[in-house]
Amino acid sequence: MQNKILFWAFLIVSSQLFAQSLPPALNQIKESDLKSDLEALAGVNFKGRSAGTLDELKAAMWLGEKYRAIGLKPAGDDGTYFQFFTLWRNQISEQTSIELNNKKLTLWQDxxxxxxxxxxxNGIITYLGNAAEIDTNSLNVKGKIVAIEANPKGINLNVSLPTWRYxxxxxxxxxxxxxxxxxxAIIFIADDTAENGWKDANENFKRGNYDIDGGANVNLTTTVPVLWLHKGSKKDLEGNSANLKANIVVSKYPYPSVNIIGKIEGTDANxxxxxLLYSGHTDAHGVRNEIKGDSxxxxxDDNGSVNVAMLSNARAFVKNPAKRSVLFVIHGAEERGLLGSRYYSALPxxxxxxxxxxxxxxxxxxNHIDSATVLGALPPHRNSEELINMTLEANKEGPNFKLDYTWDDVKHIEGWYFRSDHLPYARLGIPSLMYTTLLHPDYHTPQDNVENINFPKLKKMADWMYRTGWKVANAKQRPATDKNFKLER
Incomplete structure (x- = not known):
């Protein structure tokens, strides 16, 4: 009889402890919701949600309507879910003209x-030779238009998007x-690597660059143009007698983008x-070069998966609010340089x-259903040991992912910590981190589509983010920022 009493007492205590670790509205995160939401957001209607286009704005309006339907309160400007901001774009004008040896070159083709x-x-081109065979420190190039043949020697191309980055x-x-x-002026002559990536590189060059007020790209300060010619041009330049005549015109004009912001008020008076701020980004890369029959x-995955996970987390917090209030901020124009998060962190x-x-x-x-990581877990990227500990506890209590910390290494070639929307907040000293299931070959391609999403895994990630958020939003004390936090760049 005594053993039975002890057994039942053990079960009661165990169930109470389990209940304490289980967030109360975890059942609101449903695989079916994640799938239906993502099919809409990452479908053909929004055409890849490129920043500064109507497609991004249409997707933002769709997300705002989802906020309203779920029950989030508007937390943007003027009683809305939206915080609009201006992107300034610099782009090569059609008025630009370039001639080599009095022969007109077709922009983006030649x-x-x-x-x-x-x-x-308007001047003679000084041909320097192959990049791997010259010592630029020994050359007098002041006031000269120089040409140099590209060479990949010593460049690590075992990296995502090598054709974009080369x-x-x-x-x-x-x-x-x-x-x-x-x-x-600098002219690079394409090698085989550059020729293979010409179309992808062109897509980026054509777009120009973007920034918000106060950013380095708002007022174009670059005074030295950099041109690329096909490898066949080498024969025209080797004699150091070729002439370049160019009139390069840069257009500058504004585009709108928008952050989508909703909130759930906390229950504790103090x-x-x-x-607590959940963060994602609206934009993808729109319509680009065709790959495998799609453009x-x-x-x-990038970043519809996070947006729909945030919607599921919002459903959970609406069902059972926490002591602290919760903000859901889906930033605009992340792919243009973290512009939405830079704007919101400056003008919250x-x-x-x-x-x-x-x-x-x-x-x-x-990727594999048991693999994931969180960036900001290891110094110098970690800025709150307390926040990371909450995150790791939440992982053990629920999804139990095997975490790959190598991506937090300052020597990791991707440098991914610096490429997502937690960064502007971390720089302000706010405890911040980034959840990810890591890169894959479909990154920034048309094959990053709904058909390739692992929805059971996406649910596990949404669960993990909710479990962590529940801890943060109900903790007696806010997570502390690590003393002497300083990023390596």
Missing amino acids: VSIAQMANTAL SRYIYTKYGADLVKRGAI LKSEY ICYGA TVPIGNIVAVLNGDMIGR
């Missing part, structure tokens, strides 16, 4: 412009020093003025000091 500058050039790597390795030494970059719709933590997500619906 020649590409990788770095913009409003400038007129031209930038070449400029960093060889071009930046030539600019410092006084070159007035803590409801503090906020729409649907952004199902709640007091910035009242945001106690930021739980950001970026790509949480792919």
